[in-house]
Amino acid sequence: MSDETQSGPVLAADGTPLKQSLARSLRNQKMRALALIGPLLIFVLISFVIPIGSMLFRSVENGMVEQTIPLTVEALKDWDIDSGESPNEAVYQAFVEDMIVAIEAKKHTRLGTRLNYEQTGMSSLFRKSGRKIKRLDPQADAPFKDKLIDIDKKWGDAQTWAVIKTHSVKITNGYFLNAIDMQRTPEGAQAQPEDKRILITLFKRTLFMSLVITFSCIMLAYPVAWILANLPMRTANMLMILVLLPFWTSLLVRTSAWKVMLQQQGVINEVLVWLGIVADDARLVMINNQLGTIIAMTHILLPFMILPMYSVMQTIQPTYLRAAKSMGATNWTAFWRVYFPLSVPGIGAGSILVFILSIGYYITPEIVGGTKGVFISNRIAYHISSSLNWGLAAALGTILLAVVLILYWAYDKIVGIDNVKLG
Amino acid sequence: MADLASEDAFVAFERVQKSYDGENLVVKDLNLSLPKGEFLTMLGPSGSGKTTCLMMLAGFETATHGEILLGGQSINNIPPHKRGIGMVFQNYALFPHMTVAENLSFPLEVRKIGKSDREAKVKRALDMVQMGEFGGRRPAQLSGGQQQRIALSRALVFEPELVLMDEPLGALDKQLREHMQFEITRLAHELGITTVYVTHDQTEALTMSDRVAVFDDGRIQQLAPPDQLYEEPENSFVAQFIGENNTLEGTVTSMAGNTCVVTLDDGEEIDAMPVNVSQVGERTKVSIRPERVEFNKDRLNADAHLVKATVKEFIYMGDVFRFRLSVAGNDDFIVKTRNAPDAVKLKPGETIDIGWLPQDCRALDA
């Protein structure tokens, strides 16, 4: 062979280096593969990457103050926030000029709403003052300091200006601080007043309850998956339909059904009272609390645990168990030393699935959770649709995403992600 | 040997029946006993109930009726893990999540054998199959032949007296299979273990076993040492199943002690040895091995009946010549002859006389 004697790169039959011609022949393949996944790629980009990116951005973005009242922000730079005194006339002059432009564009109430997240009363202050500032003339009516204080004495309060100055930065950590029950103050990050601290508790509760739900799913799903995997194919397929049956019913209906089951005048309590196990005046409280959320969500997420477990168990040959027993292992030892380790990938896959789903669950806790059983996502939903504090919602969502990624990473370190098998 | 008394037997099946569905008997009245140290093979076509018998012996299936004895004691109610029987499975069933050494250590661990003892035994068992280097590997990192060896040594590492193997070589290529056949018999004899071996490969059964039990339709058709099985099949199923075989059909027309005359359906007469026929007029299938047919004119026995045959095909196979003849309406009559200096090469179309010794032509059931 001539190839063996020549030095340098191996050449293909036509004299081009082999690497190059291999790359060329693979390029077509790659292009074709890319064309095939193209539509999905675009879809994922539009529906997933961009929204998440914009959420991450929104959690720190804070251009509104500077955009709405740029001159004021500029003028406030010369004001010493720690002085405890209201700013000088220049600031008021700038503020009125800014406000007249903003009122024209109907932007001043939005600014009020934004600042209201940081200090209550700001929203009404801006709305009320807006009506009066509209009538002022930036040249003729100067100076403004006293006029504004006349309109509302809060304009003479250093605290009002401190809030404006503190939150006039373009990129803020304020939302993240809020998300972990702290706030951005002129003196730096500080804890929220006690009565406003709820988010850390909610995070902890969400994590804890998700763990409990995942664990109950494992306990309930494992035997079911085991039976399914060991039944003849026909029977197993039939029972599989029962497992999947809940997917055919609306989530809302299933959750509401739990309400009917669990409430104090509900089916379970009625039966228990009728059997005499529970006294009529001591009916069990099983709904509108954590227990209700756990029960309902375990039921709803159970199929996501059974399916990966089942598909992994199906691949475990029964001869493994027989081999173990023929070597002297009792049923239990054979299960624990041989079958269980082989089924761990299924447990892992199911747990990741259930945990991640439940950590972000919304509808069920909303309906059956009461106040004690709601999750962080319910709070996010509140900030998105009721308080309209999207920045805080985005910060909460980002933290949730980070928690999931960290747990995923930890799982990879501890169990190994290649130990996850969905089928 | 076939009528070994139960009390001497190490393993015995007594009137064992098995049905899975309550309608069909998969095993019908199985009686079988084997002494300590014997290598017995269950041979039969797929679905004949071999695996079922093995699983009943191992304890993974319960006998519907009858008794299975091990060392003279009924084991019907003893769970598998207390039977102390080593097993090799067709797919090896090596635990994929354990290394080779951990796999071998498993039966010792469940027997609560100390760590140092365990390591010594594992090493010895691995050396026994020349796999000493591979203790740290996972089964998936081994070739099929290597996995086979590990499965074998895992079944032997806890020193069972009885080892069961269910088509252990089924997944290997021909060369490896022949090598492992030798290896398994060597080990079985060296260690003096009793072995029940299941296969559907007759060559494997003939080369490895002390005795072979031919299964068909849930019954043992014949239980005999390999040479006897091949040369003296007791019924036409065994004759057909073991080795190559020519069958001619006819009716017994005369009987005289150890020989009889069979009139074939086209009117020709041949000499045969009556095995499954007892009276004149009975229908029979006669069976003749291809290598026992003589067509060299010089060696044909003039006293015996000769049969006319037409050569259909000549196949040159190197060490042997193979001819396909048409005999008494059977177009697949095979004759084999050694490629010796005086061997006759027949040409297709030729018409010749063929014959055989009466004892090589067995008149069996129709």
Ligand SMILES: Nc1ncnc2c1ncn2[C@@H]1O[C@H](COP(=O)(O)OP(=O)(O)O)[C@@H](O)[C@H]1O
């Ligand atoms: N677990 C089972 N359930 C029902 N029928 C079975 C089962 N195992 C084997 N059979 C039936 O029993 C017969 C004998 O099977 P088997 O013992 O596996 O035969 P072999 O090993 O000789 O191929 C077959 O017809 C098979 O279909």
Ligand SMILES: [Mg+2]
């Ligand atoms: Mg079988």
